[in-house]
Amino acid sequence: MDIKELYESYEKYLDKEITVCAWIRKHRKQKEIGFIELSDGTCFKKLQVVYDLSTKDFDMVQKIHFGSSIKVTGSLVKLERGGEIELKAKEIELVGDCPEDYPIQPKKHTREFLREQAYLRPRTTLFTAVFRVRSIAAMAVHQYFTSHGFLYLQAPILTASDCEGAGEMFQITTQDLDKIAETGAVDYAKEFFKKKVSLSVSTQLEAETFAQAFKKVYTFGPTFRADPSNTPYHAAEFWQIEPEVAFCDLDGIMEIAEDMLRFVIGYVLEHAKEEIKFLDETVEEGLIDKLTRTMNAEFKRVTYKECIDILKKADRVWEYVPEYGADIAKEHEKYLTEYFDCPLFITMWPKELKSFYMKQMEDGTVAGADLELPGIGETFGMSQREEDYDKLITRMKELDMKLEEYDWYLGLRKYGTCKRAGFGIGFERLLMYLTGMKNIRDVIAYPRTEGSCKF
Amino acid sequence: MDIKELYESYEKYLDKEITVCAWIRKHRKQKEIGFIELSDGTCFKKLQVVYDLSTKDFDMVQKIHFGSSIKVTGSLVKLERGGEIELKAKEIELVGDCPEDYPIQPKKHTREFLREQAYLRPRTTLFTAVFRVRSIAAMAVHQYFTSHGFLYLQAPILTASDCEGAGEMFQITTQDLDKIAETGAVDYAKEFFKKKVSLSVSTQLEAETFAQAFKKVYTFGPTFRADPSNTPYHAAEFWQIEPEVAFCDLDGIMEIAEDMLRFVIGYVLEHAKEEIKFLDETVEEGLIDKLTRTMNAEFKRVTYKECIDILKKADRVWEYVPEYGADIAKEHEKYLTEYFDCPLFITMWPKELKSFYMKQMEDGTVAGADLELPGIGETFGMSQREEDYDKLITRMKELDMKLEEYDWYLGLRKYGTCKRAGFGIGFERLLMYLTGMKNIRDVIAYPRTEGSCKF
Numbered sequence: 063m064d065i066k067e068l069y070e071s072y073e074k075y076l077d078k079e080i081t082v083c084a085w086i087r088k089h090r091k092q093k094e095i096g097f098i099e100l101s102d103g104t105c106f107k108k109l110q111v112v113y114d115l116s117t118k119d120f121d122m123v124q125k126i127h128f129g130s131s132i133k134v135t136g137s138l139v140k141l142e143r144g145g146e147i148e149l150k151a152k153e154i155e156l157v158g159d160c161p162e163d164y165p166i167q168p169k170k171h172t173r174e175f176l177r178e179q180a181y182l183r184p185r186t187t188l189f190t191a192v193f194r195v196r197s198i199a200a201m202a203v204h205q206y207f208t209s210h211g212f213l214y215l216q217a218p219i220l221t222a223s224d225c226e227g228a229g230e231m232f233q234i235t236t237q238d239l240d241k242i243a244e245t246g247a248v249d250y251a252k253e254f255f256k257k258k259v260s261l262s263v264s265t266q267l268e269a270e271t272f273a274q275a276f277k278k279v280y281t282f283g284p285t286f287r288a289d290p291s292n293t294p295y296h297a298a299e300f301w302q303i304e305p306e307v308a309f310c311d312l313d314g315i316m317e318i319a320e321d322m323l324r325f326v327i328g329y330v331l332e333h334a335k336e337e338i339k340f341l342d343e344t345v346e347e348g349l350i351d352k353l354t355r356t357m358n359a360e361f362k363r364v365t366y367k368e369c370i371d372i373l374k375k376a377d378r379v380w381e382y383v384p385e386y387g388a389d390i391a392k393e394h395e396k397y398l399t400e401y402f403d404c405p406l407f408i409t410m411w412p413k414e415l416k417s418f419y420m421k422q423m424e425d426g427t428v429a430g431a432d433l434e435l436p437g438i439g440e441t442f443g444m445s446q447r448e449e450d451y452d453k454l455i456t457r458m459k460e461l462d463m464k465l466e467e468y469d470w471y472l473g474l475r476k477y478g479t480c481k482r483a484g485f486g487i488g489f490e491r492l493l494m495y496l497t498g499m500k501n502i503r504d505v506i507a508y509p510r511t512e513g514s515c516k517f
Numbered sequence: 518m519d520i521k522e523l524y525e526s527y528e529k530y531l532d533k534e535i536t537v538c539a540w541i542r543k544h545r546k547q548k549e550i551g552f553i554e555l556s557d558g559t560c561f562k563k564l565q566v567v568y569d570l571s572t573k574d575f576d577m578v579q580k581i582h583f584g585s586s587i588k589v590t591g592s593l594v595k596l597e598r599g600g601e602i603e604l605k606a607k608e609i610e611l612v613g614d615c616p617e618d619y620p621i622q623p624k625k626h627t628r629e630f631l632r633e634q635a636y637l638r639p640r641t642t643l644f645t646a647v648f649r650v651r652s653i654a655a656m657a658v659h660q661y662f663t664s665h666g667f668l669y670l671q672a673p674i675l676t677a678s679d680c681e682g683a684g685e686m687f688q689i690t691t692q693d694l695d696k697i698a699e700t701g702a703v704d705y706a707k708e709f710f711k712k713k714v715s716l717s718v719s720t721q722l723e724a725e726t727f728a729q730a731f732k733k734v735y736t737f738g739p740t741f742r743a744d745p746s747n748t749p750y751h752a753a754e755f756w757q758i759e760p761e762v763a764f765c766d767l768d769g770i771m772e773i774a775e776d777m778l779r780f781v782i783g784y785v786l787e788h789a790k791e792e793i794k795f796l797d798e799t800v801e802e803g804l805i806d807k808l809t810r811t812m813n814a815e816f817k818r819v820t821y822k823e824c825i826d827i828l829k830k831a832d833r834v835w836e837y838v839p840e841y842g843a844d845i846a847k848e849h850e851k852y853l854t855e856y857f858d859c860p861l862f863i864t865m866w867p868k869e870l871k872s873f874y875m876k877q878m879e880d881g882t883v884a885g886a887d888l889e890l891p892g893i894g895e896t897f898g899m900s901q902r903e904e905d906y907d908k909l910i911t912r913m914k915e916l917d918m919k920l921e922e923y924d925w926y927l928g929l930r931k932y933g934t935c936k937r938a939g940f941g942i943g944f945e946r947l948l949m950y951l952t953g954m955k956n957i958r959d960v961i962a963y964p965r966t967e968g969s970c971k972f
Contacts, residue, residue: 064732066666083764085729085933102764103731104666131764131935158904158934181723181925182932184730193727197669204659211521211559214652218963219674219739220687220754222970232675232689232709234716236743239690239703246701248694254687254743254753255970261689268636268963268972272648274540275639276558277519283738284674288691288709298709299675309538309557309586309612449613470636470972477637478540479613480586508673508723515677515710517723517925 066105068138072147075138082109082149083133083157085185088168091124100134100149103190106336111136113151122156128168129160129185173504180508181517188344191337192505195330195497200489202329203282203303206322212305213276216283217265222257223467230288231260232298261286266419266484267471269306270447273482274474280305282489290512294501297490299510306484312421312429312446315483316407319433319444320361323405327357330496338496346498353496356405356435363407366390366427369398376401387412390432395439406434418457421446429483438495444485451475521560523593527602530593537564537604538588538612540640543623546579555589555604558645561791566591568606577611583623584615584640628959635963636972643799646792647960650785650952655944657784658737658758661777667760668731671738672720677712678922685743686715687753716741721874721939722926724761725902728937729929735760737944745967749956752945754965761939767876767884767901770938771862774888774899775816782812785951793951801953808951811860811890818862821845821882824853831856842867845887850894861889873912876901884938893950899940906930 063082068075084102098111111134113123126132136151165179166186176183183189207214220234235242236254250257265281272279281304289296305322307315331338331353342349373384373394382391390398390408399406409431413422420428430445448454454475458465465472493505503509508517518537523530539557553566566589568578581587591606620634621641631638638644662669675689690697691709705712720736727734736759744751760777762770786793786808797804828839828849837846845853845863854861864886868877875883885900903909909930913920920927948960958964963972 064666083935084732103668104733129933131933157936158930158932160933161931164932181726181928184727185933190730193670193731194668196671200669200671201659201663204656208656211519213558213649214655215648215962216651216655216739216756218754218961218965218972220741220965220970223972230691232691233694234687234689235694236685236687239688239697239713242694242698243701243703246698248698254745254967255965256968257970258694259970271636271972272639272962275645276648277539278559284671286675290709299673301671473636475613476616477613477619478584478586478615478640480538481612506673507670507727510673510675510710512709513711515675515712515714517673517678517726 064104065100065102065107065109068109068147069105069107072138072140076140076147077137079135079137079152080149081133081135083131084109085131086126086128086160087185087187089126089128096124098132098134098154100132101190103184106191106194106340110146110148111151111154112148113154117151118153123151123154126154126156127160127162127164129164129166130156131158131160133157173501177503177509184507187340189504191334191340192493192497192499193507194337195334195341196493196505198334199326199330199493199496200282202326202333203322203489205329206325207278207280207305210278210318212278212280213272215265215269215272215279215281217262217268217281219262219284219286220255220259221262222255222259223267231263232286232288233258233260263287264302264486265304266306266486267468269304269484270474270482271470273306273308273484274478274480277308278305279307292512294503295491295494297502297506297509297511300502300506301489303487303489304484306482308480308482310446310483311481312409312431312444312483315444315446315485316361316363316409316431319442319485320405323433324357326492327353327496331357341498349498352437359404361405361407361433362402363409363431364398364402365410366408366412367410369394369408372401373397387414389415392439395434399434399436399439403436405436407431408434413457416445418461418463419445419447419454421448422453422457435495441491441495442485442487444483446481446483449475449479449481451479519559520555520557520562520564523564523602524560524562527593527595531595531602532592534590534592534607535604536588536590538586539564540586541581541583541615542640542642544581544583551579553587553589553609555587556640556645558639561645561649561795565601565603566606566609567603568609572606573608578606578609581609581611582615582617582619584619584621585611586613586615588612628956632958632964639962642795644959646789646795647948647952647954648962649792650789650796651948651960653788654781654785654948654951655737657781657788658777658944660784661780662733662735662760665733665773667733667735668727670720670724670727670734670736672717672723672736674717674739674741675710675714676717677710677714678722686718687741687743688713688715718742719757719941720759721761721941722923724759724939725929725937726925728761728763728939729933729935732763733760734762747967749958750946752957752961752964752966755957755961756944758942758944759939761937763935763937765901765938766936767864767886767899767938770899770901770940771816771818771864771886774897774940775860778888779812781947782808782951786812796953804953807892814859816860816862816888817857818864818886819853819857820865821863821867822865824849824863827856828852842869844870847894850889854889854891854894858891860891862886863889868912871900873916873918874900874902874909876903877908877912890950896946896950897940897942899938901936901938904930904934904936906934
């Protein structure tokens with residue numbers, strides 16, 4: 063029986079004999095009595111088990127190690143003090159021992175240490191909370207888009223084009239690298255795909271092809287960047303959410319981005335109540351308050367030019383002096399979100415700062431926006447896409463792009479083109495915001511970063 | 518406005534002026550009147566638009582090409598005959614033209630041809646149905662596991678181990694293959710991860726690590742096999758659903774597999790009613806009946822030995838003579854599912870035929886099972902996993918596996934081990950069953966097979 067079920071319907075089981083299989087998360091021993099905190103991971107709460115001399119094999123039970131899996135048969139009782147439930151053990155059976163060299167001990171471990179033990183860390187209270195939130199937030203994303211009529215596109219990872227030139231790519235090969243090294247020349251005819259193929263950095267271009275058939279689509283899957291930045295924000299493998307909507311402009315996509323964010327926060331606050339409370343208490347003080355404020359906030363829309371104006375007028379000494387045409391730095395983002403004291407879309411950027419596919423306006427800007435959240439700055443970007451064949455091709459030529467690799471992407475502008483817009487969220491960045499965790503390595507089950515690919 | 522919304526709440530919009538943006542899927546022109554079938558992909562049904570001499574720019578409208586995107590303003594009327602709704606156009610605006618070299622024409626195209634035009638095929642009625650079913654079935658999978666308390670694990674794609682040796686892997690590199698070829702030796706110190714890293718063929722091993730913390734987990738993401746088999750069933754990139762449950766045996770996991778399959782079929786029949794009806798009419802006659810029967814069938818459990826007994830007694834000439842110890846061939850599967858006339862779990866296989874991680878029994882079998890469905894044979898496999906450290910390590914040594922690559926996997930058997938079981942479903946195989954499509958290339962947005970990686 064799941065401990066979750068026990069808590070949700072405990073009245074059904076009170077004073078009845080039940081059996082629970084789970085792992086020992088704490089074991090306090092006294093002379094004639096013992097207390098075990100039991101977790102099976104089905105819910106955040108642990109179950110208290112009490113045993114005493116009336117329990118079968120009392121002496122053996124006292125020797126069971128922390129971390130072991132056990133099977134407990136006993137009766138569920140409700141305590142008068144506090145009203146909590148606990149399991150009074152008739153029999154406790156050792157299922158799987160956990161010897162004393164177990165790396166996780168009932169004490170505080172650093173997050174760095176736990177990263178080295180990534181296959182064991184989901185057993186800790188902290189990571190039980192983090193990965194449950196991840197699971198729930200993922201479901202929130204699916205729920206949001208499904209209930210709004212979006213088609214879920216499972217886009218390819220293996221790709222022969224490099225999307226937006228958005229980052230360094232991992233190339234794949236089915237030849238032995240050692241053999242290639244011996245031969246003196248790569249023979250692509252021997253490759254599985256007979257050509258150079260890499261891992262996708264973004265599914266946007268493919269999502270656009272489906273948006274032109276289904277109007278509203280989203281992708282949600284892993285993407286890859288061979289980015290050696292050793293920061294708390296970068297991982298080589300990360301999940302992205304990329305919706306794409308036909309007949310939609312920048313205003314429309316900002317509305318969807320805002321609406322989705324509110325929904326996901328609300329869903330997580332509702333479905334991961336205990337986990338979020340724990341994270342608020344132990345990881346980021348004020349987490350619930352921060353999330354609730356964002357959920358209820360007005361989201362402002364301010365142009366890039368207005369932002370630079372405000373920054374220029376600010377009575378500050380900047381590390382990077384704000385300039386028209388230059389990017390908005392972290393310190394500027396911080397100032398702006400404090401200035402407006404609410405989530406902020408910075409819109410209409412100089413085209414030189416943004417990707418080739420963004421819709422070009424007559425004044426040299428593009429219809430793109432970045433969402434800035436108080437406390438963390440830029441979270442994700444969105445844009446209306448250039449739907450005009452000639453304008454798009456002119457821009458791609460300016461940027462020296464290989465047009466022949468994009469014939470199908472250009473084809474979308476030839477055959478029944480229309481306005482369209484989309485955004486891309488790094489799911490892990492969103493999770494860092496939702497959990498308060500400060501390092502991307504701590505919201506990914508098995509993080510892949512430069513020099514690190516274990517488990 | 519979405520066409521879906523129009524159909525769902527048409528009473529709200531009857532005789533009111535509305536605007537719809539969508540693509541022309543059919544255009545019939547008469548002298549003083551014209552009919553346009555409009556699709557925006559938000560629902561399977563198309564919307565009929567009627568225009569006549571009272572419509573603005575009648576002559577221009579008559580020239581609008583098939584495939585173009587248009588914006589129609591008009592009033593929604595309900596037809597007396599049939600009770601269908603149609604949009605009487607006051608004004609039709611051309612949004613994006615679709616010139617006559619458009620590869621998709623309003624006629625029957627072969628599926629082979631459409632594969633070449635994969636970025637346009639979602640605009641056809643057939644692929645509108647197929648990819649909507651894919652999206653709905655994916656949501657069904659998430660709904661099933663979420664509502665049963667499973668944690669969704671987004672497992673890594675990049676991996677330094679080869680899981681089960683289940684298939685040829687794609688290796689990744691961040692060095693230029695041409696440069697490697699020039700140097701005469703691979704320098705792994707120059708690689709992003711400083712070692713050999715490949716794309717995962719299965720997430721099972723990682724799922725097991727999480728099952729030992731959360732009890733019930735599942736993964737659902739892309740996996741990769743560099744399998745050159747040029748068959749209708751093999752793709753190099755495919756999505757897998759891999760649940761893993763702690764404190765669960767083979768019987769328990771068969772129950773979950775059965776329950777999940779029933780749920781997904783029921784969900785698709787309910788949420789993709791029109792798509793499935795269309796597929797039944799045009800792709801696989803009797804599709805709805807087949808799915809309904811499977812959903813309601815009793816699933817039998819028969820041991821491998823019993824199956825071989827039955828096959829040996831059969832009055833048949835076999836291409837492969839059934840033998841104890843030999844695999845069960847396609848022709849045998851067909852015979853057995855007809856013999857039992859229901860879905861069938863074939864259980865307790867000789868260990869030589871199955872993977873290293875399956876639970877070993879005293880009689881030389883393993884606690885694994887394959888699910889066979891009438892009409893298609895083997896669909897997916899499941900097993901109880903070996904939870905005993907010593908037995909597992911002995912088997913791995915027999916198979917000459919590199920133990921040091923699996924230290925963490927073995928660690929699971931050292932620290933709080935317990936019974937556990939899981940299964941793995943190739944999502945595309947399931948989709949072929951659900952849609953009746955006979956080629957895996959036709960249920961994947963952008964299929965990757967040997968020599969083929971376009972878009």
